[in-house]
Amino acid sequence: MSLFASQLPLSGVRVLDLSRVFAGPWCGMVLGDFGAEVVKIEHPVRGDDTRDWSIRIGQTESAYYNSVNRNKRSVTVDLQTPEGQQIVRDLAQHCDVVLHNFKFGGLDKLGLGFEDIRKVKSDIIYCSISGYDRTGKEAKRPGYDLVVQGEAGLMALNGEATQAPLKFGMAVVDMFTGMYSAQAILAALFERQNTKQGRHIEMALFDCGLMITSYCGLEAMVMNEDPPRYGNAHPSIVPYGVFETADGPVVITVGNNAQFHRFCKEVIDREDLANDARFTTNLDRRTHRDILVPEILKELKARPRQMLLQKLTAAGIPCGEVLGLLEALNSDRVKAGGLVTQQSHPVAGSTPVLSSPYRFDGERMPVRLPPPVLGEGTEDILKEWLDLPSERIRELKTKGVI
Template identity: 35%
Template sequence: MTTLQFDRFEAELPPHVPRPAGAPTALEGIRVVDFTHFIAGPFATTIMAEMGADVIKVETPGRGDEFRHYPPVHPEMPAQGAPHMWTNRNKRSVALNLKTPEGLAVVRELIAGADVVVENFSTGVMARFGLDYESCRKINPKLVYCSVSAYGREGEFADRLGFDPIAQAESGFISMNGYGDRQGVRTLSPVVDISTAMMACNAILGALIARGRTGEGQAIEVALFDNAVLMTGYASMQHLFSGVDPQRHGNTSPDTCPSGVFQSKDKPFYINCGNDKIFHRLVEQVLERPDLADDPVLSDRNGRISRRDELFKLLEEAFAQQPWSHWQPRMRAASIPCGEVRTVGEALRSKEARARGLLTRIPHPVVGWMPNIAMPFRFSGTPVVDPVAAPSVGQHTDEVLGEVLGYDATRLAALRATGALSATPPRKAHMPAEPAAA
C-alpha cells in the first residue's frame, strides 16, 4: 500500500472509550528508560506502558528507531510507519546523542531515577557507553535491568545478531510448519519477537515484585533463541521422550483427529476435535451420522488418526453440501471448536473483534486520528491507560528533561549547543479533540 486513506475506515472504527476518571493503573509510579528498537524490546515496554508505566524511549536524534521506517509510512508522518505505531504506543520519546559526554550524562540522570532499564542493542554496545548493568547499578542499586538479545550476553554466541525468522529457523520452529512435501515455512507474524517481548515483560514484573520484598534490583536476560525453542511447544518434550523429530502436517494435527481446514459450499473453516466427546457431538448433532460415533475404530482418537484419510474424505463430502452459514450455528449449538478461515482484514472487521472492542480510533496530532488495536488483557480494578499514538522522534525531549530532571530552558539550550540534543527543539504536539462517534 503506497497511499494511506484512513477516512475509508472511519465508519468502521469507533472512538476509544476513555477509562474511568481517577482509576489507578497497575504500574503507576514505575518509570522505564527504554533503549530498545525493532519489536522484541519495544513491545515489552509497550505492554508496561499500557499498564501505566512511564516509558521514556531514548532514541538517536533524527532517524530514531530504524523500525520507524518500515512501511507503510503515512506521507504526513515521516518516521512513523504502521509497524512502529503498533509497537510504541503510550511512550514518550527523548532524542539524545549518546556519543557526546553531555548526552550520556543526561541518560545517567534518567537512569538514576528509573525503576527499569530495557535494552536490546548488540552485545557490548551498552558497555561501550558505560551503560551496562554493573555500571548502572552503581548509580541505582534498585534498578531492574533487562537485556533482550539473540543468543544471550555471555558465551561463544553472544556476538551473533538475530532476528525473528533466524530464531524460527535455528530453533526447529520452521521445520514443524508447512507441508511435508516441501520446505518448512516461517510465520509471517513475528511470533518469536512478540512472545519474547511477553517473556521480557513477565520477567521485569517478577523482578519488580522481588524488589518489593528485598529492596534490591537485578539483571534479567531474555534471549530470542531460548524463547524460540520454547515456542516449539510440547513438541520438544515429545522429541525428548521418543527421539523422533516433529513432522510437517499442514493444517492437520498429528495428535487429534479430525482437526484441520475443511471447505463448506462457500467458505473454508477450521475444526478441532480435541477429544472423543467433541467428535461424537460433531457426527451425531451436526452431521446426523450417529453410525460414525458407534464405529468401534472411529469412536476412539487413535483409531481416527489411523483412518484419517478416510474420515477426512467423508467429512469433506458432507461439508461441501451446505454453506458456512448452515454449519456454523449447528456447530456452535453442539459446542464444536470451529472457526471461519479469515484474512487479517476480515478478522479485524469480524463480529468477534467488534464485540471485544479490539479496534478503535484515537487522536493523532498530525493526521487527526489513528487506528488502534487494543491489548488482549482487561483489568477490573486498574484499567489500562487510554491509548496515545506512538511519538515522533524526540517529541517529548524538553518535556521529560524538564519534568523529570528539572532542566530549564537555559540548560536545554546549552545541551543543544553541545550536540547532545537535536539542533532545534521538538515541535509541541497539538492533540485534536476526540473524533465524534460514527
C-alpha cells in the same frame, strides 16, 4: 472501583526504554499498558529503525512502529556523544527499570552497561535482551527473529508436510521474548519490594524461541525424531483444523469422542462413521486419519458454511469462520470489545492503534498515550526529570545531542 478512577497497577514505576525494533519495544509497551511511565530513547534524526518500516503514518511513524510503542514518550538522544551518555545516566537515576536490546557489550562501551547504571541507581532493574546466551560462545552474535525461527526448529513445525520449512506469519520469537522479558521485570519489581535490591535480567531470543516449541519439542525428544507437519490440522486430534465447505473455509475442533459422535450424526449425517470401530476413540481416528478425513471433507464441501456453523454450534462443537485480517479487525466482536482505538495524530489527523488485551476488574487497560512522534517528549522529560533549563536544552539541540 473503576480502573480509570484508580491507579493503574504500575503507576509510579518509571521505565527507560533503550530498545528498538520489536522484542524490547514490545516489553516496554506491556509495562506501559500496565501504567508505567515509559520513556523511549531514540536517535535524534532517524529514531527507531521501525519508523521507516511498513506503511508510513504522518512524517515520523509507521504502522510497524505504532504496533509496539503505545503508552510511551519519545526522547531523542545521541548515545554516541558524551553529553548524550550522561543524559541517559541522569535519567536512569529517576527510573526503576532500564531496558535494552543492544548487541552484547554495546552499551558497556558507552558507559551505559549494568554496572555503570547500578552505580547511579543501586536498586535498578536492568533488562538486557540479546540474540543468544550472554554467557556462551555465541554471546556476540546478533539476534534476528527469522534466524532463530530456523535455528530453534520452529520453521520445521510450520506448514504442510509437502512444503519446505515455513516461518510463522508474525515475528513470534520477538513477541514471546518481549512478553517473557516483561514477566521477568514484573517479578523483579515484586521482589524488590522486600529485598530493596535490583536485578540484571538477561533474556535471549534463542532461549525464548526454543520455549515456543512447547509440547512439540518434548514429543520430538521422546520420539527421537521430528514430529510430522500437518499444516492446519492438529497432530494429535482428529478431526481438528481448517476444512473447506461449499463456500469458504471453517474451523472445526472435535475435541473428544462424544463430540465426534454428535458431529457425525447431527452435522454431516454420517452415523456410519460414528459407529465405525476404526474411529471409536481419538487414538483410533489419529491412526486412520487418512481414511476418515477424506470422508469428512466430502460431506463438508457439499454444505454451505453458515449452515454448518449453525449445526456445529447447536451440537456443542467449537467452530468458527476463517476471516481475512481486515475483516477480523472490522468485525462486530472487535468493535464490541474495544480492541481497536482511533488516536489523534498531529499530521494524519487520526490513526488506528490496537488496544491492550488486559482487563482488570472488568475494564480494559487504556491507551493513555498514542505512539509518539519522534522526540515529542524530549523537552518535557528533560525539564521535569532533570530540571534542565531551556537554555541548556537549546544548546544540546544545536550540538545535535538531542
